[in-house]
Amino acid sequence: MPVELGEKQWFIVNTYSQHEAKTAENLRKRITSLGMQDTIIRVLVAEQEVDVVKEGEKTGKKKMVNLYPGYIFVEMIMTDQAWYVVRNTPGVTGIVGSSGGGQKPTPVTREEIEPVLKRMGISDPSMYDRYAVGDNVKIIGGPLEGTEGKIISIDKETGACRVETVFFGRSTPVDVEFKEIKKI
Numbered sequence: 001m002p003v004e005l006g007e008k009q010w011f012i013v014n015t016y017s018q019h020e021a022k023t024a025e026n027l028r029k030r031i032t033s034l035g036m037q038d039t040i041i042r043v044l045v046a047e048q049e050v051d052v053v054k055e056g057e058k059t060g061k062k063k064m065v066n067l068y069p070g071y072i073f074v075e076m077i078m079t080d081q082a083w084y085v086v087r088n089t090p091g092v093t094g095i096v097g098s099s100g101g102g103q104k105p106t107p108v109t110r111e112e113i114e115p116v117l118k119r120m121g122i123s124d125p126s127m128y129d130r131y132a133v134g135d136n137v138k139i140i141g142g143p144l145e146g147t148e149g150k151i152i153s154i155d156k157e158t159g160a161c162r163v164e165t166v167f168f169g170r171s172t173p174v175d176v177e178f179k180e181i182k183k184i
Contacts, residue, residue: 007077008041009107012096013086017070020045023091024072030089039082042075046116067119071096078104115140118179128156131183137163141180148184149174 015023024043031040046068052061076082083104087095098105114127118140131137131154139147149165152173159178164171 008075009078010113011074011076011078011086011105011107013072013074013092014094014096015070015072015091016093019091020066020069020072023089026091027072027074027086027089030085034085036082036085038077039079040074040076040085042073044073044075044120044122046071046073046120048119067116073108073113073116078107115182118182121179123159123179125156128154128178131161131178131181136184137161137181138184139163139165139176139180140182142176144174144176145180147174151181154178 013023013027024045027040027043031037031043045066047064047066049062050065052059052063074086076086083095086092087098095105097107110126110130114130117123117127131151133151133153135151137149137151139145139149144165147163147165149163151161152164153162155161160175161178161181162173162175163181164173166172
């Protein structure tokens with residue numbers, strides 16, 4: 001069954017803290033063994049690489065840090081079978097937005113999941129549709145993190161954006177990666 005773009009949605013799955021990777025792996029194995037790759041598309045643990053700091057100094061080493069302890073993110077087409085497989089996977093304690101009583105959970109909105117994906121370095125073509133030249137954005141990653149500006153160009157091929165921002169009282173264009181901006 002081919003996946004229709006409008007059908008797949010993101011859901012937040014509760015798990016035990018510090019067991020996110022194991023739960024995600026359990027779910028991936030179930031997806032493969034049950035042949036559900038067309039229904040349950042992606043399973044992500046929101047991790048980001050950070051510098052290791054010891055005694056106030058960077059060590060030059062990096063480590064992966066879980067951005068959302070106790071949660072994994074699942075992109076799927078919500079069917080009875082997909083819902084059953086996810087909620088009955090070892091390590092899953094619930095699905096955010098499910099009120100119980102057999103009621104299916106509500107998906108996460110595109111606006112809510114996009115910053116999570118971008119922090120992990122993931123962007124997909126559908127994200128570009130929400131941005132246009134002239135939009136005000138905030139830079140959420142890289143050396144210019146926290147800076148605000150206006151988009152003056154977007155290159156979908158390379159994933160680069162040119163943002164006009166103000167430095168020392170002067171309007172200055174800066175190049176940033178698409179994954180490093182969010183709309184304000």
